[in-house]
Amino acid sequence: xxxxxxxxxxxxxxxxxxxxxxxxxxxxxxxxxxxxxxxxxxxxxxxxxxxxxxxxxxxxxxxxxxxxxxxxxxxxxxxxxxxxxxxxxxxxxxxxxxxxxxxxxxxxxxxxxxxxxxxxxxxxxxxxxxxxxxxxxxxxxxxxxxxxxxxxxxxxxxxxxxxxxx
Amino acid sequence: xxxxxxxxxxxxxxxxxxxxxxxxxxxxxxxxxxxxxxxxxxxxxxxxxxxxxxxxxxxxxxxxxxxxxxxxxxxxxxxxxxxxxxxxxxxxxxxxxxxxxxxxxxxxxxxxxxxxxxxxxxxxxxxxxxxxxxxxxxxxxxxxxxxxxxxxxxxxxxxxxxxxxxxxxxxxxxxxxxxxxxxxxxxxxxxxxxxxxxxxxxxxxxxxxxxxxxxxxxxxxxxxxxxxxxxxxxxxxxxxxxxxxxxxxxxxxxxxxxxxxxxxxxxxxxxxxxxxxxxxxxxxxxxxx
Amino acid sequence: xxxxxxxxxxxxxxxxxxxxxxxxxxxxxxxxxxxxxxxxxxxxxxxxxxxxxxxxxxxxxxxxxxxxxxxxxxxxxxxxxxxxxxxxxxxxxxxxxxxxxxxxxxxxxxxxxxxxxxxxxxxxxxxxxxxxxxxxxxxxxxxxxxxxxxxxxxxxxxxxxxxxxxxxxxxxxxxxxxxxxxxxxxxxxxxxxxxxxxxxxxxxxxxxxxxxxxxxxxxxxxxxxxxxxxxxxxxxxxxxxxxxxxxxxxxxxxxxxxxxxxxxxxxxxxxxxxxxxxxxxxxxxxxxxxxxxxxxxxxxxxxxxxxxxxxxxxxxxxxxxxxxxxxxxxxxxxxxxxxxxxxxxxxxxxxxxxxxxxxxxxxxxxxxxxxxxxxxxxxxxxxxxxxxxxxxxxxxxxxxxxxxxxxxxxxxxxxxxxxxxxxxxxxxxxxxxxxxxxxxx
Numbered sequence: 001x002x003x004x005x006x007x008x009x010x011x012x013x014x015x016x017x018x019x020x021x022x023x024x025x026x027x028x029x030x031x032x033x034x035x036x037x038x039x040x041x042x043x044x045x046x047x048x049x050x051x052x053x054x055x056x057x058x059x060x061x062x063x064x065x066x067x068x069x070x071x072x073x074x075x076x077x078x079x080x081x082x083x084x085x086x087x088x089x090x091x092x093x094x095x096x097x098x099x100x101x102x103x104x105x106x107x108x109x110x111x112x113x114x115x116x117x118x119x120x121x122x123x124x125x126x127x128x129x130x131x132x133x134x135x136x137x138x139x140x141x142x143x144x145x146x147x148x149x150x151x152x153x154x155x156x157x158x159x160x161x162x163x164x165x166x
Numbered sequence: 167x168x169x170x171x172x173x174x175x176x177x178x179x180x181x182x183x184x185x186x187x188x189x190x191x192x193x194x195x196x197x198x199x200x201x202x203x204x205x206x207x208x209x210x211x212x213x214x215x216x217x218x219x220x221x222x223x224x225x226x227x228x229x230x231x232x233x234x235x236x237x238x239x240x241x242x243x244x245x246x247x248x249x250x251x252x253x254x255x256x257x258x259x260x261x262x263x264x265x266x267x268x269x270x271x272x273x274x275x276x277x278x279x280x281x282x283x284x285x286x287x288x289x290x291x292x293x294x295x296x297x298x299x300x301x302x303x304x305x306x307x308x309x310x311x312x313x314x315x316x317x318x319x320x321x322x323x324x325x326x327x328x329x330x331x332x333x334x335x336x337x338x339x340x341x342x343x344x345x346x347x348x349x350x351x352x353x354x355x356x357x358x359x360x361x362x363x364x365x366x367x368x369x370x371x372x373x374x375x376x377x378x379x380x381x382x383x384x385x386x387x388x389x390x391x392x393x394x395x396x397x398x399x400x401x402x403x404x405x406x407x408x409x410x411x412x413x414x415x416x417x418x419x420x421x422x423x424x425x426x427x428x429x430x431x432x433x434x435x436x437x438x439x440x441x442x443x444x445x446x447x448x449x450x451x452x453x454x455x
Numbered sequence: 456x457x458x459x460x461x462x463x464x465x466x467x468x469x470x471x472x473x474x475x476x477x478x479x480x481x482x483x484x485x486x487x488x489x490x491x492x493x494x495x496x497x498x499x500x501x502x503x504x505x506x507x508x509x510x511x512x513x514x515x516x517x518x519x520x521x522x523x524x525x526x527x528x529x530x531x532x533x534x535x536x537x538x539x540x541x542x543x544x545x546x547x548x549x550x551x552x553x554x555x556x557x558x559x560x561x562x563x564x565x566x567x568x569x570x571x572x573x574x575x576x577x578x579x580x581x582x583x584x585x586x587x588x589x590x591x592x593x594x595x596x597x598x599x600x601x602x603x604x605x606x607x608x609x610x611x612x613x614x615x616x617x618x619x620x621x622x623x624x625x626x627x628x629x630x631x632x633x634x635x636x637x638x639x640x641x642x643x644x645x646x647x648x649x650x651x652x653x654x655x656x657x658x659x660x661x662x663x664x665x666x667x668x669x670x671x672x673x674x675x676x677x678x679x680x681x682x683x684x685x686x687x688x689x690x691x692x693x694x695x696x697x698x699x700x701x702x703x704x705x706x707x708x709x710x711x712x713x714x715x716x717x718x719x720x721x722x723x724x725x726x727x728x729x730x731x732x733x734x735x736x737x738x739x740x741x742x743x744x745x746x747x748x749x750x751x752x753x754x755x756x757x758x759x760x761x762x763x764x765x766x767x768x769x770x771x772x773x774x775x776x777x778x779x780x781x782x783x784x785x786x787x788x789x790x791x792x793x794x795x796x797x798x799x800x801x802x803x804x805x806x807x808x809x810x811x812x813x814x815x816x817x818x819x820x821x822x823x824x825x826x827x828x829x830x831x832x833x834x835x836x837x838x839x840x841x842x843x844x845x846x847x848x849x850x851x852x853x854x855x856x857x858x859x860x861x862x863x864x865x866x867x868x869x870x871x872x873x874x875x876x877x878x879x880x881x882x883x884x885x886x887x888x889x890x891x892x893x894x895x896x
Contacts, residue, residue, distance in 0.1 A: 100869050
C-alpha cells in the first residue's frame with residue numbers, strides 16, 4: 001500500500017501549495033485543504049483523494065482485500081465468542097483468509113505501481129510476458145507474471161488449508 | 167507382625183462346652199479401683215469399691231495423664247491365697263481386641279496393678295466405646311477359675327490430639343480406580359454457529375455488490391475468447407478443476423489420488439495459462455485495460 | 456513301542472502326582488524311630504492321600520535336602536528333636552533354601568522338651584517369636600481338659616478356627632501379608648515356664664490371642680511353612696480322645712480332621728491357584744485376540760481363567776465374599792483398577808472378565824492381575840501392550856463437528872472469492888467512468 005499513501009501524502013501534505021503539484025491531479029479532484037483543517041476534514045480529504053486517484057482495477061483489488069478482511073475478522077470473532085474447538089479448523093480457515101490477503105496485497109504492490117493512467121509500456125515485443133523480464137530491473141515484473149505467481153501461491157495456500165482443516 | 171508361638175498340647179472341639187459350677191472357686195475381696203491424675207495428691211481422684219459379684223455401673227474414665235490402680239486380695243473359696251494367674255484383662259467385644267496385665271501378687275493374696283495410657287497398645291486408644299475390664303484369677307488344680315467383668319474402662323483422649331494409628335501391611339482388595347477421562351471438547355450452540363456461517367456466507371454477495379458498485383464487468387470476455395478461445399477456456403477450467411480436486415481431497419480422496427490429479431491439472435494450467443496471460447498482456451499493452 | 460512306554464510313564468507319574476499339586480515326596484524328620492508309632496494314624500492318613508513317606512533321623516548321614524542343587528523332597532515334616540539342633544544337614548540356612556526352592560515345610564514344636572536354638576533362630580528369620588524361655592508352655596485355666604490335665608491345665612480345648620478376616624477363605628473351619636495365625640490361644644491363656652512354681656508378672660510375655668498356637672507362612676514364591684505349637688496334637692492319643700472342659704460335657708476331639716486340613720494346606724493340596732488362559736481383545740465381534748497394540752479410548756475386554764486345587768483335582772475358583780479379583784491397567788501407576796467378575800465356568804475353572812475403556816493417554820501399559828491373599832498361592836500376571844494415539848485419519852472429520860462449520864464456510868468462501876476475483880481480474884474492462892477519466896487526461 002505504499003503507493004496509496006504516496007498518492008495521498010503528495011496531495012495532502014503540501015496543503016497550502018497549488019493543486020497542480022500532484023502528477024495525477026484530476027479535474028474532478030477535491031478542493032485543497034486549509035491549514036487549520038480538522039481531523040475529520042483531513043480524513044475525508046484523504047478518502048476523497050483515494051477514491052479519485054486510485055485506478056479502477058486497483059479499487060477492485062482493494063474490494064477483494066476488504067472482503068478477505070471481513071471474512072477473516074468474522075472467523076476470528078467467532079473464535080473469541082464461541083471457543084476455538086476444533087482449533088485446526090480455526091487455524092485453517094483464518095489463515096486461508098490472512099494468507100489470501102497477503103498474496104493479494106503482494107499482487108497489488110506489483111500491479112498498482114503503473115496504473116492505467118501512468119502506464120508507460122516500455123516493452124515493444126509482441127511476447128510481452130517474457131520480454132517483461134527485461135524491464136524488471138527498473139519497473140518490476142510484468143502484471144501478468146505477477147498474476148501467474150499469485151495464482152500459483154493461492155493454489156498452494158488452498159491445498160494446505162484444506163489439508164489442515166481435515 | 168510378631169507372632170508369639172506357644173507350645174502346648176491342645177485339642178480342637180467341634181462344639182462349645184459351657185462351664186458350670188465346681189467344688190471350690192477362685193475369687194477376690196477388698197478390691198478397689200482408683201484413678202489418679204499426675205501431680206494430684208495421693209488420695210485425690212476417683213476411688214471405687216469393686217465387688218466380685220457384679221460390675222460397677224458407671225464406666226471409669228482414664229485420661230492421658232491418669233494412672234489406673236486396681237488392688238484386691240485373691241481368695242480360693244474364702245481364704246486368701248496366691249493364684250497362678252491373676253490378670254486384669256481388657257477386652258473389646260466389637261473389635262476382638264484383648265490384652266492382659268498381670269497383677270503383682272504377694273504370698274498373702276494382696277495384689278495390685280497399675281496402668282496408664284502409655285501401657286495400652288495403640289489399637290485401644292482409637293476405641294470410642296468403653297472396653298470391658300475383667301479380673302481373671304485361675305490356678306492349677308481343680309478349683310474353678312474366676313473370670314468376670316469388674317468395670318468398664320473408657321479411654322479418654324484429648325480431642326485435639328490425633329489418635330496414633332498403625333496400618334499394618336495386609337494383603338486384601340484395594341480400592342477401585344477408574345480413570346478420569348478428559349472432557350470431550352464441546353461445540354458451541356448450533357444457533358451461534360449458523361449465525362456466523364450466515365454472516366460469512368453474506369460476505370460473498372457483499373463482495374459482488376461492491377464490485378458492481380465499482381463498475382466491474384466482464385466485457386472483455388468476448389474479446390479474449392475471440393482472440394484466443396482455447397487457452398482462456400482451458401485455463402479457467404483448469405483453475406476450477408484445481409479447486410474441484412481439492413474439494414474431492416477434502417471429502418473422499420486420499421493424498422495419493424490427489425497428487426497425480428493435481429499434477430495433471432497443474433501442467434494444463436501452466437501451458438494454457440501462459441497463452442491466456444499473453445493475450446491479457448497484449449490487451450494491456452494496447453491500453454484496453 | 457518306545458513311544459507307548461513313554462506315554463505310560465507319563466500316565467503313571469500323573470497318577471502319582473495327582474494328590475498334592477506340587478509333588479508327593481515327603482520327608483519326615485524324627486529323632487527317635489520308636490516314636491513313629493505314636494503318630495501311626497497321621498502316617499496312615501498321609502499315605503492314603505498319596506504321599507511317599509521317608510523317615511530319617513536328623514543325625515543320619517544320608518539325610519540331605521538337596522542333590523545336585525535340586526530338591527530331593529517336595530515336602531518336609533519336622534517333629535521336635537530332643538537334641539540341641541537338627542544336625543548339619545538341617546541348618547536354618549538349608550531349611551530356608553528348601554523354602555526358596557518351593558519346598559513346603561511343617562514344623563512341629565513340643566512343650567515337653569526345650570526348643571532348640573537352631574529352631575528359634577530359624578523362626579526369628581521368619582518373624583515368628585518363641586518365648587525367650589525355651590521351655591515355656593501355654594496354660595489356660597478356663598479351657599483345659601479336665602480328664603487328662605486336671606492339675607496342670609496344659610491341655611487346651613479350642614474351637615475350630617473361623618476365617619481370619621471376613622474376606623479371607625477359611626480353610627480350617629468345619630470345612631498378614633505373608634504370615635498368618637491359623638489358631639490363636641483363648642483370651643485367658645498365657646505362657647509360663649513349668650519349672651518355676653509361680654510366674655512373676657514380668658515373666659509373662661504374651662497372653663490371650665497374641666499367642667499363636669499354629670502359624671502359617673507363605674513365602675513370595677508361594678512355598679509354605681507352618682509352625683505347629685504342639686507335636687502332641689498330632690499323636691494318635693489325641694486324634695480320637697474324649698475330653699471334658701471344666702464344668703462341661705464330655706466330647707471327642709477333631710484333631711484328626713484338623714491335622715488333615717493342616718497337612719493338606721501345608722503340602723499344597725488346598726489353596727493352590729492356577730491361572731489358565733488369559734485373553735484380551737477389543738470389545739467388538741471377531742476382534743483379534745491378544746493384540747500387541749491398542750488405541751486410546753478403545754473398549755477393551757480382559758479375561759482370565761483361574762482354577763483352585765482341592766485335594767485331588769482342580770475346581771473352579773470362587774472369590775470369597777467381600778474379596779475381589781482385581782485387574783489393573785498400569786503405566787507406572789494404575790490407571791484402572793477394576794473388579795473382575797465371573798463370566799462363565801468350565802468344569803475346572805472360572806473365567807473372570809472385565810470390560811473397560813483404555814485411558815486417553817498413550818504409552819506402554821500392562822494388564823496386571825496381582826492376587827495375593829492369606830492361605831492362597833499368589834497370582835501375579837503382567838501382560839504388556841502398547842496404547843497408541845489416534846492415527847491422522849481416525850479423528851472426527853471437520854464437517855461432523857458443528858463448531859467448525861464457520862471456518863469451513865470461511866475457507867470455501869475465500870476459495871470462491873478467489874475464483875471470482877480471477878475472472879474479474881482477467882476480463883474486467885475499465886468502466887465507463889474510468890474511461891472517461893482516461894480520456895480527459
